[in-house]
Amino acid sequence: MKVVIFDLDGTLIDSAPDLHRAANLVLQSEGLPAISFEQARSFIGHGAADLMRKVMRASGLGDDAGEHARLLAKFMGHYEGEPGLTTLYPGVVDALARLEAMGCTMGLCTNKPEQPTRIALRHFGLDRYMQAVASGDTLPQRKPDPAPLHHVARALADGTALYVGDSEVDAETAERAGIPFAIYTEGYRKTPLEALPHAHAFDHWDRLPDIVAAHFADAVA
Template structure:
């Protein structure tokens, strides 16, 4: 059976509230003004380093030097336990269970660091659903470089696969890896659906098993 590989933030989970709260806690510790949820949501997708660079830019501060390094380290330390404001998108657990029941191997390819990735999956009882997990700090490369996605695919046994994500980064990664892409439209993308390369799109995970069957 064709494996399925997922992005995480904005695809399986809405983690923006936790990322927002974590970033603002770090800012408060530095005596800096909080940012809005909308701002933080727009920073998600390229990993923690880029997110914190954008946080610094929003404050008019340089993304280098002692303050940046201190804030980045503080964010990373807090991030692993930041799960209580995160929610699963509707029908995610049911869809994953249905795909596994079909005999499909399930993998995860995210720019989120691997420790908070495993933490949030365990929080929702989903850690054992994934036969292979690559985070943003697992390899030297991060998405949209295709290396992480190819690494997950190899761990799942290789061959064709379907990639599921929500963003411009995910669309570019799927293209670079030459894999069919199913676009979840309720995540963190900024680009109109029609302007993102994808094979199929969906707004409810109940539809995903059928999409995977077609793309397989």
């Protein structure tokens, strides 16, 4: 059984422009200066609540829990609509179709909350490929805790799985889960590639089907 589990932001979709826009709409409504695109991008990885906490700190708003809840609700209001500025990375849909034709069973493990995860998967026609999904609020734990990745792997099969992601969080999650990791190098990673544990690396989605085929051929051998 070939099980491939994907991260979402920075891996399948480039969602940073919409996350940046939503963060700045919150700041604008509070009469505060905008944050840069690079700042917003660097805040992605641990989910929406964490991103909003980092936006608050960067804007000198501190850490107050009530303020955080209020601003996070505003942020989700701006973010949860159709993903207007978000794009699929080149070659994603072709790669998923090829993996499906190869007999792979596929799932998703993201820190993005459930509602926007569902909207994004449907918007980009990825929902039909994902047989099991764990979002940032599906379980009490989220990545880099290995629980959500184990949850998806168990829901799909007991066979060997491969996790495909873009970030430090994904590399740590896969390592703690004991699941081999393939890293997409064009996402939101901040650490040099060599410093992150990974079994495979790829810079274009065209390359993933061959990597997956070789990975599972070796796993069986």
